[in-house]
Amino acid sequence: MTARIAIVTTLEMSVPDADEDLLLPLLPEAALVAWDDPAVEWAAFDVAILRSTWNYHDHLDAFRAWARRASSVTRLLNPVPTLEWNTDKRYLADLAAAGFPVVPTTFVAPGEAVPDDAVVGLGAHLVVKPSVGAGSNGARLFDGDPDGAAAHVAALHAQGKVAMLQPYLAEVDTAGETALIYLGGRFSHAARKAAILSRDMSWETGLYADEKVVATTATPAERDLADRIVAALPGLGHPDLAYARIDLLPTPPGPVVLELELTEPSLFLGLDPEAPARAAATFRALLPLP
Ligand SMILES: Nc1ncnc2c1ncn2[C@@H]1O[C@H](COP(=O)(O)OP(=O)(O)O)[C@@H](O)[C@H]1O
Ligand SMILES: [Mg+2]
Numbered sequence: 001m002t003a004r005i006a007i008v009t010t011l012e013m014s015v016p017d018a019d020e021d022l023l024l025p026l027l028p029e030a031a032l033v034a035w036d037d038p039a040v041e042w043a044a045f046d047v048a049i050l051r052s053t054w055n056y057h058d059h060l061d062a063f064r065a066w067a068r069r070a071s072s073v074t075r076l077l078n079p080v081p082t083l084e085w086n087t088d089k090r091y092l093a094d095l096a097a098a099g100f101p102v103v104p105t106t107f108v109a110p111g112e113a114v115p116d117d118a119v120v121g122l123g124a125h126l127v128v129k130p131s132v133g134a135g136s137n138g139a140r141l142f143d144g145d146p147d148g149a150a151a152h153v154a155a156l157h158a159q160g161k162v163a164m165l166q167p168y169l170a171e172v173d174t175a176g177e178t179a180l181i182y183l184g185g186r187f188s189h190a191a192r193k194a195a196i197l198s199r200d201m202s203w204e205t206g207l208y209a210d211e212k213v214v215a216t217t218a219t220p221a222e223r224d225l226a227d228r229i230v231a232a233l234p235g236l237g238h239p240d241l242a243y244a245r246i247d248l249l250p251t252p253p254g255p256v257v258l259e260l261e262l263t264e265p266s267l268f269l270g271l272d273p274e275a276p277a278r279a280a281a282t283f284r285a286l287l288p289l290p
Contacts, residue, residue, distance in 0.1 A: 002044075003029060003030055003031030003044075003045065004029045004030075004045060004046045004047070004287055005027060005029050005030035005031070005045060005046065005047050005048075005049065005283060005284075005286075005287065006030070006031060006033045006040075006042070006045040006047070006048035006049065006074070007020060007023065007024065007027075007030050007031065007032050007033070007049055007051050008033060008034070008035050008048055008049060008050045008051055008052075008053055009032055009033070009034050009035075009051060009052040009053060010034050010035060010036055010052065010053050010054060010055045010056070011034040011036050011037055012036075012054070012055045013034075013052050013054065016032055016052075017051070017052040017266070018266075018269070018270055019051065019052075019266060019267050019268070019269045019270075019279075020032060020051060020052065022269045022270060022276040023269065023276055023279055023280055023283075026276055026277060026279075026280035027280045027283060027284065029284065029287070030283070033045075033048075035050075035053050035056070035063065035066050035067075035070075036055070036059070036062075036066070042069075042070040042073050042074045043073035043074060045074045046074065046075065046286075046287050046288055047074065047075045047077065047283070047286045047287060048070055048074050048075070048076045048077070049077050049242055049243075049283055049286075050076070050077065050078065050083070050263060050264050051264060052264060053263075053264045054134060054135055054264060056087065056134070056263070056264065057087070057130075057132050057133050057134050057135075057137065060087060060132055063087075064080075064083070064084060064087070067080050067083055067084075068080055075286070077240070077241070077242040077243075077286065078238075078240075078241050078242060078243070078244075078262050078263065079238075079239075079240055079241075081237060081238070082237075082238045082241065082262050083262070083263050085237070085238070085262075086260060086261075086262040086263050087132060087263055088131050088132050088162075089105075089131045089132070089133075089164060089259060090107055090131050090162070091260065092105055092257065092259075092260075093105075093107070094236065095229070095257055095260065098232060098236060100225070100228070100229055100232075100257060101225070101254065101255070101256040101257065102256055102257040103166050103167075103169060103249060103256050103257065103258055104166060104167060105164050105165070105166050106164070106165045106166075107131060107162055107163070107164055108153055108157075108162065108163045108164075108165065109157075109162045109163075110157040110160060110161070110162070111157075114149075114150060114153055114163075114165065123167050123168075124143065124144045125141065125142070125143055125144075125167065125168035125170065126141070126142045126145075126146070126149045126165060126166070126167065126168060127139065127140070127141055127142075127164075127165070127166045127167070127168050127197065128140055128142060128149050128152045128153055128156070128163055128164070128165055129163070129164050129166075130156050130159075130161040130162065130163065130164070131161065131162040131163070131164050132161060132162070133161075134263075134264070136196050136197070138156060138161070139196075139197060140152050140197065141168055141197040143168075149165070153165070168197070169249045169250070169251055169256070171249065171250040171251060171252075172195040172249055172250070173195045175250045176192045176193055176194050176195065176216075177192070177193040177194075177195070177247055177248065177249055177258060178190055178191070178192055178193075178216060178218055178219075178222050178247070178248045178249075178250075178255070179191040179192075179193060179213075179245050179246070179247050179248075179261075179265075179268065180218050180222065180223065180226040180245065180246045180248070181243070181244075181245050181265075181267050181268065181275070182226075182230050182241075182243065182244040182245070182246070183242075183243055183267075183275075183278055183279055183282040184241075184242065184243075184282040184285065185230060185241060185244075187223070187226070187227065187230075188267075188272065188275055188278055188279075189215070189268070189271060189272035189274075189275050190215070190216050190217060190218040190222070190223075191213050191214065191215060191216060191268040191271050192213065192214050192215075192216035193211055193212065193213050193247075194211070194212040194213075196211065213266075213268055213271070214271070215268075215271035215272060219255070221254050221255055222248050222255045225246075225248065225254075225255050225257075226246040226248065229246055229257070229260070230244055230246070233262075238262070241262060242282065242283065242286060243262075243265065243267060243279075243282075244260070244261070244262055244265075245260075245261035245262075245265035245266075245267065246260060246261070247259045247260070247261060267279060
């Protein structure tokens with residue numbers, strides 16, 4: 001069968017990821033192709049679905065340029081305006097403006113100084129990470145070490161990156177992070193991710209940090225928040241999402257948004273026996289009738 005669906009990865013992935021291993025056998029009309037492979041003819045596919053393009057944050061301009069080119073000859077999902085918005089965590093400010101609870105965040109662009117009140121106000125446990133990043137790249141925790149935090153901000157600035165400062169939400173150490181996965185706008189399943197940052201670890205190499213992820217049941221508050229965000233996305237300019245993952249952290253008053261994964265999230269399809277078939281059906285339904 002000629003492939004009509006491109007499942008998009010990167011040349012830097014030597015083998016399919018766990019989701020692709022489960023999905024591809026259920027989707028014979030799909031082929032695994034790399035966004036950074038110049039030989040791919042994107043026009044040959046009816047639909048191209050971003051999946052394991054996990055090196056994009058190191059090549060953001062090239063990735064965005066490729067996405068615009070590909071989307072002019074095939075249906076690229078998620079859509080380009082969503083990718084452009086979602087590849088920079090400054091979208092958290094838009095979510096906050098829309099009334100959703102997000103991790104309190106101070107963004108500091110190259111050339112700007114860290115506001116004093118940001119460090120004091122955020123407390124002794126501080127997370128510093130780049131606004132463009134994935135797989136925990138460049139994310140570090142500073143425990144009572146404002147000088148270390150400032151040095152990491154400077155290092156990110158030297159790479160031309162916008163730095164983000166957040167309080168370390170310590171409930172993640174016990175309760176973990178909850179990822180709610182939506183396929184075609186409908187809730188599919190949830191995953192619990194153990195805390196990744198620790199005081200003595202800096203994670204700087206490789207495509208992504210090792211994650212401990214297990215199946216979980218989202219709490220009613222988590223489900224309500226994630227459902228409301230997914231319902232609000234079309235109104236925020238983001239209709240037609242093939243997939244979405246809403247990552248939440250617990251706080252005493254309730255869950256808050258850590259990130260919105262609309263670009264290339266792991267969907268943790270292996271955590272729900274029904275999820276691989278659900279994903280295959282969702283992606284197949286994107287095809288135009290033959
Ligand atoms: N403010 C925070 N409080 C607690 N943990 C955090 C915070 N920010 C990041 N982390 C930890 O770092 C990991 C990576 O950060 P995240 O914002 O999800 O970026 P990425 O896009 O790299 O996944 C998270 O999964 C979480 O374990
Ligand atoms: Mg994350």
